[in-house]
Amino acid sequence: MKRLLLLSALAFPALLPAAALKEAEVTRIINDVRLVPAQQTPSAAKVGDKISGQTALATGAQSRAELRFPDQTLTRLGSNSLFRMDAKSRDLNLEKGVMLLQVPKQLGGATVRTAAITAAVTGTTVMMEYDPDGFVKIIVLEGEVDVYLNERRSELRTISAGDMLITKPNATSLPQPVQVDLQRLRRTSKLLSSKDFSALGNEKQLSDALEQQNKKKQKGELLETAYLLQGRGTSVTLSSEARLELLNQLTPEQRRQFEFIPGTTQVDGTAQIDTRGIISANNNSLSPGIITALGSPFTPSEDGTFSEFVYGVTPPRFTAFDQDFSDFGDWSLFKFDELYIAGTPQINSTSGPRNLIFAGRFDVTLSTTTLPDFPSAAATGVLDLDSALDAIAITSFLGDVTVAPGFLINGSDQSIFLSSQAGTGNVAINGPAGVSGSTIAVPYGKLYVYADNEARISNQASIKVDQIRVQSVRDIKLDQADVKARSLIEMIAQNGISIQNSSSLRALANTESPSIFLEAQGAQGDISIMQSQLAGESIRARTIGVDGRLILGNTSIDADQLVHLYAQGTNGQIQFTGNVSLDSPQTVLAAKKVTIDNGVNVTIQQPGGLDVFTDVPQFNTGGFGNFVDGASTPLTFTPGDNLHPFDSPSKPAF
Amino acid sequence: MRSRDLGEENGFASASEADDDLGQQLILKETPKNRPFRASMDQFFLWSNNAANVASGEQTDWMWGQRVGLGWQQKIAGHWFADVSVSQGMYRYRKTSALDFEAMEAMASILDVEPRFWNVVLVGSFGFTRITNNEFQDSLLNSISGRLGAQRLIVLDRKNSIQVALGADWDLTNDVEQVFRDEYSLDIAYKYKVMRDLSLSLGYRLTHFNYRDVPRSDLLHVIGATVSYTPKNWMEVYATASYALNNSNIDFFDYETTSSGVGLGMKLKF
Secondary structure, eight states, X not given: OOOEEEEEOOSOGGGSOGXXXXXXXXXXXXXXXXXXXXXXXXXXXXXXXXXXXXXXEEEOTTOEEEEEOTXXXXXXXXXXXXXXXXXXXXXXXXXXXXXXXXXXXXXXXXXXXXXXXXXXXXXXXXXXXXXXXXXXXXXXXXXXEEEEESSOTTSEEEEETTEEEEEOTTOSSOOOOEEEOHHHHHHHOGGGOTTTSOOOTTHHHHHHHHHHHHHHHHHTSEEEEEEEEOSSSSOEEEOHHHHHHHHHTOOHHHHHTOOOEEEEEEESTTOEEETTTEEEESEESSSOSOEEEEOEEEOHHHHXXXXXXXXXXXXXXXHHHHHHHHTTOOEEEEEEEEEEEOSOOEEEOSSSOSEEEEEESSOEEEOSSXXXXXXXXXXXXXXXXXXXXXXXEEEESSSOEEEOTTOEEEOSSOEEEEEEOSTXXXXXXEOOOOTTSOSEEEEEEEEEEEESSOEEEESSOEEEEEEEEEEESSOEEEESOEEEEEEEEEEEESSOEEEESSOEEEEOOSSSOOEEEEEEOSTTOOEEEESOEEEEEEEEEEEOSTTOEEEEESEEEEEEEEEEEEEOSTTOEEEEOSOEEEEOSEEEEEESEEEEOTTXXXXXXXXXXXXEEOSEEESSSTTSOEEEOTTSOBOOOOBTTTEEOTTOTTSXXX | OXXXXXXXXXXXXXXXXXXXXXXXXXXXXXXXXXXXEEEEEEEEEEEESOTTOOSSSOOOEEEEEEEEEEEEEEEEETTEEEEEEEEEEEEEESSOGGGOEEEEEEEEEEEEEEXXXXXXXXXXXXXXXXXXXXXXXXXXXXXXXXXXXXXXXXXXXXXXXXXXXXXXXXXXXXXXXXXXXXXXXXXXXXXXXXXXXXXXXXXXXXXXXXXSSSSOXXXXXXXXXXXXXXXXXXXXXXXXXXXXXXXXXXXXXXXXXXXXXXXXXXXXXO
């Protein structure tokens, strides 16, 4: 393996003892860093470890380390790098990867050498990347570096602050360096991150170099180009600004053709999004390094329905979804094959829409942990919507949208859309809630859930919103769900609704008229409310299928105005399978058949407001359970008074 | 998804370009401001064991010199440049004030940095020289000359370089017949960069003077050494020592002179 050699080359040996570069101390470790003694098994490195002899220091993915020599020469290693010392020759070897080297100005310096190229570093801060199979990249942050060919030392270039020189390890001539933007480099380099590392020793020189470059930029002597190297490597891409300029020139039809970002992309605190239409994320399964991709503006009033524009599906899947979308005006759309959200990306919406769409082709998962391949300290498990956004839509076409246990979507008055757009996809909001006590906490905002298969809220998931609207092509299932809304809980399933196992739906506010609306539309679509609690100003639940049933047991329903429980199908049924408490000034039950299982009491806390519309009353008679009052006394039913035919014209509208 | 475990390759990190350690490198286009003008100022103190450069009756003395200059250089085509400069020097001796003089020089040149011949710099000039004394009152010499020269810098490595120059200077007019002459010179200088801002130079200059109106011919050898410190790119502090040996076909003009001293130079582009 070719190696990058850092040889101690001292102009004034008296100033720098020969032993000075023979030993270094590990002063910072981030993630996975290991000591690799020669011929021995690697072991985890820790701060304070001394590196000398033949010992190497290896960094893993998303890992970094800092080494400091006795003379304050400093080395930082990037991820997937290997740094080795050789005490016999007093060489410092970077065998591959990325490093930052800072040599204090008063010292003699160090020499960085490859098989063909040498860089002499004196009183300089420099970053280097070495790919043994590809190239050498040298970027000078401050000071000057002499770069020359070993075989033709007269082939010499002195490169200064801001210069970047890239050449092959076996080059026979040196190219001209180019200037790179130091401000952008410093802002985006993890080896210069103040979050990860303490300040560098040559801060003044670094600042001076930055200031001088900025002055040249202000004078027009340095102009920003559209060309950008995203990080490691030599691939030049268009800068975000250039991409956005191109984006503005696209027609709606061209924007519609945008491809999904391939592979699995993890969006976390390190991802950057400009809602004018560009995203850069650190982690993608198919693209090592930072991936940068274009997004597309989406304006429902001009671009048509969401499902057609984003997924090419006609006819539109959810008309209500599109209606809700259009209320927000312009959106910024980013498309992914598979998306993993592990934290809050850095969102810049100052010049773009304040509405963001993450559209996955397959699964979209919001999780508290990073994917195994993308260990990242930025995985907070919180998607914080405050300040940057008015609305966010997270959708999938062929997969599920899943809020994993412990994840929190946090905001104030934003709107959240969670949607699976094809027949196989579910939307699942899972608890238990994390330390915040909530799964989705947007107390003055709206939550829209549109599932093309099932919508599930389960496992102690806690939702606090102003409104929640859930629509499902199949079933809506709440299991140990805690849903609080200030004004509306609306659930419409094209098949059935199941609310069970200590679930709680509360639509409570002092100044609104909060209500709960449940509707099962399937031919055999049931609404099953078991071991749960519903509370609100008005509570309405109905099945409209021919055989649709309302099944209640071990449940309390408490409404300040009314409770309407309707099974509207011609063979519809309301069935109480366990004790139920209904507390409202007006309680209306309407079904072809109303049944209270034998031994079951349905307590009507305000009996004067009860009306039952049914042709088959199976209650308060032999072999069936009873409607009772608060004192457990069976109620008396009088036709025309509180008992009516199912199709009685006096039946209140649902 | 691709695994990137640290444990790969016997515990060494696997090859990857995985993250943003390096940061984004936005390419900047350089459009340097054209700064065709230059100004320079040089002051030095020299001690000489033969202040008058004479064959006999040598006197030691200190000389203080001050020189200011203005220049303009502009690319005119390809690797061709036009250069115009003017400088005024004033030289004063501590003991022998009769030797005091002032020198003004104006020059217009065409330079060709010739890439086909190892970047040799070819120069053609017309120069006007005026030497005065008595505080610019009395004219001692006025001459116009035509000059041709070539020089090349040979970089051996980052610390060592050699500069070689050949020159010819023909007087076209000269109001002092005794010094109406042609010059042919060879310069060889070796430079060693001790540090980035500290260098040592050793030089040798051989000049043949052929006088037109008098039967005189001189061969002047000068060897010198200079230590130069450049703390800023516009400032140079130097110490220099030299030995000059002039062999003339007229013994009266033979001389040997040793000089040493220190100087401070400054230059500015605008």
